[in-house]
Amino acid sequence: MINGTITKVIGFDPYYETDAAERNISKIRGIVRYVVEYTNGATEELVTTLRPGENFGWSIKVMQAAQAWLNAGGVIPEWVPPPPEELREGMPSLTARQFRLGLLQSGRSLSQVEEAIAAIADPAKRETAQVEWEYAAEFNRTHPLVVSLSVTLGFTPEEVDALWQSSLQL
Structure with missing residues (x-):
């Protein structure tokens, strides 16, 4: 378990089956990019994969932060296949x-x-x-x-x- 606080969600990288119009983060598959501030004041950019029904522990905190980001106007981009x-x-x-x-x-x-x-x-x-x-x-x-x-x-x-x-x- 990470001993820190998520201070900012940077963005979301969708998987191919992600519905970019979905507004409930618990139904979305993809990668959340975010910043954590540790108790010692250090910060780090991290990523966590979200999968409906498979999230627990730290992922729950990430989901909550991602949902707040989404509610505040964050946008989940359409998935673009890699070249x-x-x-x-x-x-x-x-x-x-x-x-x-x-x-x-x-x-x-x-x-x-x-x-x-x-x-x-x-x-x-x-x-x-x-x-x-x-x-x-x-x-x-x-x-x-x-x-x-x-x-x-x-x-x-x-x-x-x-x-x-x-x-x-x-």
Whole structure:
């Protein structure tokens, strides 16, 4: 339990299912950003996630402060989906096995990957790519090798996203 007082609600970051028109904070999902003043006078900016029916302890104090903020004219913004680049950054890694099987299921062969790596003009970059391809235990969606290979193998970014999602199940 935090030993302090909420002095200011800074704002609210909604979740995708948040109804921005809702005025009862106990029915809203999202993240409350606020300032706490501790008994020693120090202040800190904190965040707390609110989920209907799952709030207890300190969250009750946060809900009360957020409700007062909302009643005083605070505005819950409409949820805006993150841009594709941000979503790609958050995609889970694939194991080397999952990545290779995903490529095969998408109609690309491992020899095509090897040919693409062999075609890299800069010797140092080619060797680095070869080491990454042969020895990486996992692959990240936004890793430069993945991005480079996807372009060379004729994938659109959206096709790589779909390959990534389906490969997670392999």
